[in-house]
Amino acid sequence: xxxxxxxxxxxxxFAPLSEDEKxxxxxxxxxxxxxxxxxxxxxxxxxxxxxxxxxxxMLLLAIFVPIFSPYSYYExxxxxxxxxxxxxxxxxxxxxxxxxxxxxxxxARISLAVGFAAAFINLFIGVIYGGVCxxxxxxxxxxxxxxxxxxxxxxxxxxxxxVMLVFGSNIFSVLLxxxxxxxxxxxxxxxxxxxxxxxxEYAQAxxxxxxGHWRILFQHLISNSIGPILVNMTLMVPEAIFTEAFLAFxxxxxSIPQSSWGSMANEARSLLQSHPIxxxxxxxxxxxxxxxxxxxxxxxxxxLDPRKR
Amino acid sequence: xxxxxxxxxxxDLKTYFYAGGGLFSQKKVIxxxxxxxxxxxxxxxxxxxxxxxxxxxxxxxxxxKLYEPAGGKIYFDGQDVTALQGPKLKQFRKDVQMIxxxxxxxxxxxxxxxxxxxxxxxxxxxxxxxxQREQRAVELLRIVGLKPDHIRRYPHEFSGGQRQxxxxxxxxxxxxxxxxxxxxxxxxxxxxxxxxINLLKQxxxxxxxxxxxxxxxxxxxxxxxxxxxVMYLGHIxxxxxxxxxxxxxxxxxxxxxxSAVPIPDPVEGKQKHPExxxxxxxxxxxxxxxxxxxxxxxxxxxxxxxxxxxxxxxNGRMIACFRVE
Numbered sequence: 085x086x087x088x089x090x091x092x093x094x095x096x097x098f099a100p101l102s103e104d105e106k107x108x109x110x111x112x113x114x115x116x117x118x119x120x121x122x123x124x125x126x127x128x129x130x131x132x133x134x135x136x137x138x139x140x141x142m143l144l145l146a147i148f149v150p151i152f153s154p155y156s157y158y159e160x161x162x163x164x165x166x167x168x169x170x171x172x173x174x175x176x177x178x179x180x181x182x183x184x185x186x187x188x189x190x191x192a193r194i195s196l197a198v199g200f201a202a203a204f205i206n207l208f209i210g211v212i213y214g215g216v217c218x219x220x221x222x223x224x225x226x227x228x229x230x231x232x233x234x235x236x237x238x239x240x241x242x243x244x245x246x247v248m249l250v251f252g253s254n255i256f257s258v259l260l261x262x263x264x265x266x267x268x269x270x271x272x273x274x275x276x277x278x279x280x281x282x283x284x285e286y287a288q289a290x291x292x293x294x295x296g297h298w299r300i301l302f303q304h305l306i307s308n309s310i311g312p313i314l315v316n317m318t319l320m321v322p323e324a325i326f327t328e329a330f331l332a333f334x335x336x337x338x339s340i341p342q343s344s345w346g347s348m349a350n351e352a353r354s355l356l357q358s359h360p361i362x363x364x365x366x367x368x369x370x371x372x373x374x375x376x377x378x379x380x381x382x383x384x385x386x387x388l389d390p391r392k393r
Numbered sequence: 394x395x396x397x398x399x400x401x402x403x404x405d406l407k408t409y410f411y412a413g414g415g416l417f418s419q420k421k422v423i424x425x426x427x428x429x430x431x432x433x434x435x436x437x438x439x440x441x442x443x444x445x446x447x448x449x450x451x452x453x454x455x456x457x458k459l460y461e462p463a464g465g466k467i468y469f470d471g472q473d474v475t476a477l478q479g480p481k482l483k484q485f486r487k488d489v490q491m492i493x494x495x496x497x498x499x500x501x502x503x504x505x506x507x508x509x510x511x512x513x514x515x516x517x518x519x520x521x522x523x524x525q526r527e528q529r530a531v532e533l534l535r536i537v538g539l540k541p542d543h544i545r546r547y548p549h550e551f552s553g554g555q556r557q558x559x560x561x562x563x564x565x566x567x568x569x570x571x572x573x574x575x576x577x578x579x580x581x582x583x584x585x586x587x588x589x590i591n592l593l594k595q596x597x598x599x600x601x602x603x604x605x606x607x608x609x610x611x612x613x614x615x616x617x618x619x620x621x622x623v624m625y626l627g628h629i630x631x632x633x634x635x636x637x638x639x640x641x642x643x644x645x646x647x648x649x650x651x652s653a654v655p656i657p658d659p660v661e662g663k664q665k666h667p668e669x670x671x672x673x674x675x676x677x678x679x680x681x682x683x684x685x686x687x688x689x690x691x692x693x694x695x696x697x698x699x700x701x702x703x704x705x706x707x708n709g710r711m712i713a714c715f716r717v718e
Contacts, residue, residue, distance in 0.1 A: 117547070285499035289560070292457050293513040293567065294486030303512075307503045362587055 087304035135376030146192035155183035210270025218278030277309035311388030318381035332347025406465035427627035438597035440618030456559035496556035507544035555587035625683035
């Protein structure tokens with residue numbers, strides 16, 4: 085059936101645009117960057133938010149308590165050994181009369197420093213290594229990833245003990261020991277991300293417009309993998325903290341009299357039956373820190389990946 | 394037209410992909426583009442049509458050097474660009490641009506529109522400072538019908554049609570001589586499709602650049618193209634003036650393809666008994682011997698199944714079929 089439209093009807097059908105219709109390219113929504121958007125989502129996760137505040141609080145205490153406290157982490161007071169928590173010593177004293185609160189906070193400095201430094205070293209190596217493997221692919225990728233597999237196949241404790249034997253017990257050899265194989269997880273993750281992102285049309289568009297390899301890799305591919313990279317990094321921090329604590333516990337980490345949560349737990353072991361509370365503090369510090377870091381990691385994972393919301 | 398007006402010439406171009414090839418299985422060759430020759434003139438639009446999987450996008454991507462050709466030559470502006478490297482490749486990249494199919498995937502989600510538009514200018518060091526680049530970016534936005542304040546926005550804040558206009562603006566940033574449009578409208582609404590096509594036409598009228606317009610929507614292709622090339626399983630079957638080819642297709646595949654175009658009038662549609670193509674596109678892993686269309690062609694005979702017909706001129710058109718010889 086054919087419908088004829090009269091000119092009168094036609095005029096009604098084609099009305100001129102009103103003023104606001106002419107403005108239809110206007111975008112009403114407030115512009116948000118990726119990280120602003122992620123932060124808005126992260127804030128909704130109460131557990132992660134509390135964890136973040138807890139960690140920041142720990143950080144402040146770790147920085148300022150050893151500075152302003154009347155006690156130091158190494159001074160012994162043999163008249164005040166094994167004191168229970170009181171006004172002068174909020175967490176009590178250990179078997180040499182050292183203030184446990186100050187030692188815990190001094191240990192927090194070492195633990196957090198080791199944790200974050202290890203995460204940054206691994207981030208640096210892992211992102212570049214994985215990015216190069218994923219982007220260039222082919223034989224280079226084969227060789228580099230098999231090399232990483234070989235490093236990964238040797239138990240990390242072996243590296244740790246070897247590094248400690250060669251470089252002695254200090255914070256740098258702990259970091260070195262953790263970093264020997266710690267970057268591999270990050271490298272694998274970045275490689276997978278880059279492998280899939282490089283097939284995206286915006287990466288190809290960058291190639292067509294003449295962008296160089298490094299520009300495509302860093303400007304387009306790695307900046308778009310920032311979510312998984314950040315999550316991986318947050319989960320690497322507790323791993324490093326735990327390794328440091330373990331090394332200190334078995335006695336090959338930080339050298340005495342420096343305090344670390346692991347070495348404090350080791351010292352408290354001999355008093356476990358008479359003064360069990362001395363064991364509680366380092367253990368609590370380790371578990372709460374690791375727990376909050378894991379919650380932050382989960383929260384970030386959710387906030388940075390739209391599919392997980 | 395004489396040869397000086399040819400901006401792009403492709404000779405016997407082949408693009409192969411390799412699949413499989415494990416310990417016990419042999420590597421299989423996918424001949425996505427298998428011996429394509431064509432010419433595109435200055436200021437012209439060549440439409441490239443064909444079913445999904447016929448290799449039309451691969452052909453476009455090989456021409457912009459996203460894929461390495463397995464054989465054949467590409468000439469751009471009279472120069473052999475098949476194996477360009479270094480600064481010469483960069484110059485070629487400035488002259489030849491590509492608009493991608495999916496406007497949701499072709500803009501980097503972490504960059505603002507301003508950064509996206511300025512990136513090609515930064516790569517080719519086009520202006521003296523960032524302020525001038527920004528000014529040019531604003532001008533580009535105006536050309537494609539967007540607002541200057543959109544420069545601070547991110548791609549996800551725009552609709553599909555707006556994004557496609559942004560990616561057109563990005564390709565224009567380099568003042569290219571030749572743009573490959575890889576199904577730029579297939580991801581968009583019909584009303585928006587017309588907008589984009591008209592924008593592309595208007596840009597062509599103003600700057601005289603040439604397009605290779607890849608699409609599977611025949612009616613839109615006819616609207617924008619001067620000539621149309623029909624592709625099937627890695628081969629060009631027919632090339633001709635777009636109106637002529639649309640009204641009187643000569644190759645059996647072109648006839649079948651055009652009969653599949655829906656007619657927006659039920660009465661006329663019923664009268665024009667459509668001849669649907671029987672069967673499916675053969676796997677490019679295992680293409681038929683002889684003419685690739687012989688498995689589905691209603692006129693195929695023994696000769697078609699033995700040898701591949703060459704692309705030959707007939708009444709001002711190029712056709713690869715024994716029937717029209």
